[in-house]
Amino acid sequence: MADDYEIVAAIDFGTTYSGYAYCSKSDFKRSPPVIKTSAWKSGTGTCDKFMKTPTVVLFDQNRKFDSFGFEAEKKYLKLALRNQQESWYFFKRFKMRLHQRETERTNERLTIDTIVEDETGKSMKALDVFSSAIQYLKDHLQNLLIEQGMRDKNEVMKKVRWVLTVPAIWTDPAKEFMKKAAIKAGLPENKLLLALEPEAASLCCWSIRNVSPDGRTILTPGLSYTVLDMGGGTADIVTHKIEDGEKLREMHAPVGGDWGGTKVNSSFQGLLIKLVGAPVLSKFKNKHVVDYLEMMNDFEIKKQFVSLENDEEVMLTVPGTLVKIFEEETDGENLSDVIEQTPMKGQLEWTSGRLILQPELFKTFFSISLDNVIKKLKELFNATESQDVSTLLLVGGFSESRILRKAIRQAFTDKRIIHPEHPSLAILEGAVIYGHSPMSVKTRICKYTYGFMAAKSIKQHDQNIPKNRTIMDGTCETMIFDKLVEVGQAVEAGRYQVKKTYSKLSRDQSSMILFMYTSTDKDPQYVTDDSCSLLGDLIINLPPGHREVVVSTMFSDTFLTVKAVEKDSNTEVTARFNFLA
Secondary structure (H helix, E strand, O other): OOOOOOEEEEEEEOOOEEEEEEEEHHHHOOOOOOOEEOOEOOOOOOOOOEOOEEOEEEEOOOOOEEEEOHHHHHHHHHHHHOOOOOOOEEEEOHHHHHOOOOHHHOOOOOOOOOEEEOOOOOEEEHHHHHHHHHHHHHHHHHHHHHHOOOOOHHHHHHHEEEEEEEOOOOOHHHHHHHHHHHHHOOOOHHHEEEEEHHHHHHHHHHHOOOEOOOOOEOOOOOOEEEEEEEOOOOEEEEEEEEEOOOEEEEOOOOEEEOOOOHHHHHHHHHHHHHHHOHHHHHHHHHHOHHHHHHHHHHHHHHHHHOOOHHHOOEEEEOOHHHHHHHHHHOOOOOHHHHHHOOOOEOOEEEEOOEEEEOHHHHHHOOHHHHHHHHHHHHHHHHOHHHOOOOEEEEEOHHHHOHHHHHHHHHHOOOOEEEOOOOHHHHHHHHHHHHHHOHHHEEEEEOOOEEEEEEEEEOOOOOOOOOHHHEEOOOOEEEEEEEEEEOOOOEEEOOOOOEEEEEEOOOOOOOEEEEEEEEEOOOOOOEOOOOOEEEEEEEEEEOOOOOOEEEEEEEOOOOOOEEEEEEOOOOEEEOEEEEOOO
16 A cells, blocks of 8 residues: 555445545644545535535436536436436436345356446446446545645645445455446555445544543443444444554454345335335336435435424325326325225325324334344344443444434443434544554454365375366365365454465466355365355466465455465566456
C-alpha cells in the first residue's frame, strides 16, 4: 500500500444511501480527528442538505451514464411524467446483487460478466453499473477538493488514499468484484483499501464517539462488545475487543444475512400483492412510475420514524392510480370488501385513499429482519467467544428505525445498548480512520478453511487410492486439499500467514495455476469432500527453467492477498487471484 498520501477519502457505498467523507493527515492528528462528510441537496425544498444521497443510478437509452443520487431520481421522475422513461435504465438497491447466500457454493456464481436488472427488468453488466456509481462519487469529491484549493484532478489522485466500505459477511468474490469496480472507476489499486462496515463503525465509536452524555467513557480497553450493523441490505454482526495499545481484536468471524431495511419494504409490497394481486401491482409500477416511487418514499419515511407508541395506528397513502387499475382488472371490486375476506380483517382499513394499519400489523413488516437478527444474536451470546459481552453497539442506517431499536432493547434487557448519534455516518467516519490507520485492527478470524488443490507422490498402484484420483502413471495422487488456514483460526493483520512451496510439472511451464478451495470443516482431506467448494484460481507467471515457487498468502486483510517468489533466485513473480471467472 502506497504511503505517499495527504488525504484519506472514504466512500460508503450503501444499498439504500451512499456518501463520502475525508480527512487530511493534519486533521487526523487532532483530538478528536476532524472528519468532513459529503452534503447533498435533494432539490425538493423540504430539506436544505442531506449527509447521504440515494444509491440510484440512471443511464440513457444507449446505456450511457446520466446521473446518480437525488439528481437521478429527479431526472427519472421528469422522464416518467412525460412517459419518456421506458428506454432509460434506472437502478435502485442493486448492491444486493452481490449478496447471494454463499455465492461461491451455488451454481449461480458471481462473475465479471454478471448482469443486474433495473427497476423495469432491463439489464446491464453489473460492473458497469457499480463502477459508474463509484466514479460519480469519486468525481464529486474531486471537484469539491479542487473548489477548496487543490490544483486539479491529477493532484487529487496523487495525494488521496481511497477507502471503500463492504459488508463483513460478503464473500471473497463479492469483495473482489467491488475492488474491480472501484479500479474501473479510476481509483488506483495501490491506493485503495476495503473497509469492513462493522469494523469501521467500531473504530469510529471508540475513537471519536466514545463519550456518553454525562461525560463517561463508553468503550474501554479490555472490553468485549458486539457490533450490530443494520444497513439497508444486510445485517452484519461481530464481536470486538479493545486490546492494549488501542487495537481491535475480532473475537469470531462476522455473521449475519440479508436482513436489512429492504426486507421491510418487501413485506409492505407483499401486503399490497395480497390485496390487489401481483399483476396489478406490476402494471401500476410500470405505468405509473411517479406514483409508485412516491408511495415507496412515503413508506420509507414511515419505516424510519413510526414508533408505535401508545398503540398508534399507521396511515399509508395509496395512489388513486393503483386503486383504479385494481378496479379495472377486477370489474369494480371494492378494496374494503377484499380486506374483509382476508385474515387482516380488523387489523387493516381502507378509507379515503389510505390504508390504516393497526400497530401489530405494521410491526409484522419488520418480522423477517428482527426475528433473524435476534435469533442470531442470542446464538452468539451463548457462544464462548461472546459470553462475557455486556454491550451491544447498534449502528447503520436501518438502526434509525424506532421499531427496530425498541425490539432490540426488549430482547436484550441484560445488555447495554449503545446507539450513537448519526449511526449511519459511523461506518463512513470509521472508514476514514481505518484509511489513516489500517493496523488499528490487530486480529481477524477466518470464516472458512482455505486450501489449494494439490498433488503428492505416492507408491505406484496403491490399491487404496481410486484411479480417477491419480496422475502420472499412478505415481501421484491429486485432488488433495492442501490446507492453509482453518475456520475459526485467529490471524494477525498485516502478516502473511502461510508459505508453501509448489513445483512445476515441467521446466518449460511459463505459468502455474493453483485452484483455491474453501471448506466449512476444519480439516478436509480432498477438494471433492461435501464441505468443499471451488473459490477461484491463483495464476502465477513463471520464468523459464526454475522448478519451484514459494507462495505466501495473507488471510488477515479485508481481502485475500498473495505474493509469489521464485525459490532459487528469490525473485518475486506476478501472482493474482481470480475469483470471478
